[in-house]
Structures are given as structure tokens and as C-alpha cells.
Amino acid sequence: MILFLIIITWVIFQRIVELYVAKVNERHVKDLGAIEYGARHYPYMVGMHVLFFVTLISEVIWTGFQTSPVWQPLLLVFLGVQALRLWALMTLGRFWNTKILVLPDGQRVAEGPYRFMKHPNYVVVILEIVLLPLIFQAYVTAAIFSVANFLFLYFIRIPKEEEALRHYQK
Template identity: 55%
Template sequence: MAYLFLAIVILQRFAELIIARHNERWLRAQGAYEVGASHYPYMLALHSSFFIILILEITLKKTLVSPVFLLLLLLFIGVQAMRIWCIYSLGRFWNTKIFILPNATVVHKGPYRFLRHPNYIVVSLEFLILPFMFQAYFSAFIFTVLNAAMLSVRIPIEERALRQATDYSKAFK
């Protein structure tokens, strides 16, 4: 069951990469440019290795589903709803890379009315919830730490670029 569940989540990630690539083409055609490209391969490695290590931990430890699996599944579904809300709210501006469209009006709807980076919260929660669903605590710990390190680089780059080229400072006072 764990493998099927994770396969579905991985397929969802591939679908998101297709959306991101489509949005990238549109953004570039509008004059957007990428920032933070140097850390992007590390982010891809982080997200890819998360699933590899999680599957390895589940396989090697022969873990069972968590005793609170149903609760965690409901939390995961809620987090996925938040992910979809983020993607839908940003529309063509949503991407896995950081693209800046000069002089654009920053999206300030959906979850972005309440939080600056709700999609990063979604990812952080997934790095906890997915491993906990299958009692893979090593994966939960190590990828939470690695993700925090990644976000400590990524968020300042994104915010600096948005402040310099868009109405970000005005939108998020």
C-alpha cells in the first residue's frame, strides 16, 4: 500500500513539473527572468532524494502504516488541497523555479492573502506527514532539516528579487 500511495504522489509531482514548464515558457515570453538558478538543482535533488530515501527506509525497516494513519491521511489530503489552492491562485505565475516578471502586480489572493509563502509551508508539512504515515522517522527528520536549510537560501533570494522588480513590498506590508 505504501508503494502505491507514494507512486501516486510522485506522479502528482511529475504533473506539477509539466505545469511549471508550461508556465515557464509563458513567463519567459512575457519578459520574466529567473533568479536563484544556482540552488535549483540542489532543490531538485532534495525533493527527488526524499522519495528515494523514504521508500528505502520503508523497505529496509519493513515499517507498517502508522497507528494514526487515517488522521495523517486526512492531514495530507488537507495539505494537498492547500497545494492546489496555491497553484490555482498563482495561475501562470506558479512555478518550481523563481521567475520575476518586472513591474508585475504580485498575486495577493487565495492563501497569499494570509501568508507570503504558503506553498513552502505545504512542502514542509509533506516532509513530515508522508514519512509519519509509514513510521519513517529518519526521513521525516533529515528532510525537515534539509528543507529548512534550502528554504533559508531560497526565500531571501525570492523576496529580494520580488521587492526589487515588483510591487511586493506594497502588497505585503
């Protein structure tokens, strides 16, 4: 139970800090002329992530705070994923955001983890939604939200982001 409380508290705190940073960064890039894409789907994305945490916490309580027999390796992978998240955020700096904000005539970032993949933060989210529940044997949460997140990213979020980048950036 203690391990779960420590990890879930840390991850939720991390998300709250990220939302604050995103809001500060949003003001910065909008002052530079950034255009927002996907505003209509953004509340649904936030809702899905909030529901993920509510469902995860509920399932872990329901199942009695059990850790997976392989929770240590899963936790190590999860921590590695957090390092990738930090690398992606630091690479974008003041341009990182949870919203799709594109500067007209801006350059697509091709440094840091963006040298190796177009959407490292989405890879992070995909892995977190699988790993965090698996550490605590919350298999229903892992399955439901892995599918929901995949569908959302594949059919809504990534196409909208790619459209914005094609339209406004070199």
C-alpha cells in the same frame, strides 16, 4: 504495502505533472519578460526532493511497510495539505512555477492562500516532508529532510525569492 504504493505513486505522479506544468508556465512567463532568480540553487533543490523520495522509499522498505498507529489522521491532514497545494497553484495559474520567475513591474499576488501567508507552497512542502514519512514510520527520513528543507528554505530559497520580489515587483 498497498497503501504505501498507492500514496507514493500518486505523489510522484503529481510531482511529474507539476514539473511539466512548471515548464509550460516557464515558457509563458519568460515570453512576457520574466527574469529568473536562483538558477544556481535550483538543481540542488530538485536533487533534495528526489533524494527525499529515494530515502523515504528505502526506509519504508527497510522497516517493512509499517503504518503509524495514527496513520488515518495523518493521512487526512496530508490530504488537506494537498488541497492547500492545489489552491496555491490554481491561484497563481499560468504564473505558478518551481523556479523563481519574476515579471518586472508585476504585482505580488495577494489572493487565495496568499492573503493569509506569503509562501503557502513552502508551507505545503514543509508539511509533506513531515507527514508523508510519519504515515509510514519513516522517522529518519522525516527528521533529516525536515531539517535539510528548513535550512534550504530559510537560508537560500525564501531570501532569494524575497530579493527578486523586492527588486522587480510593486
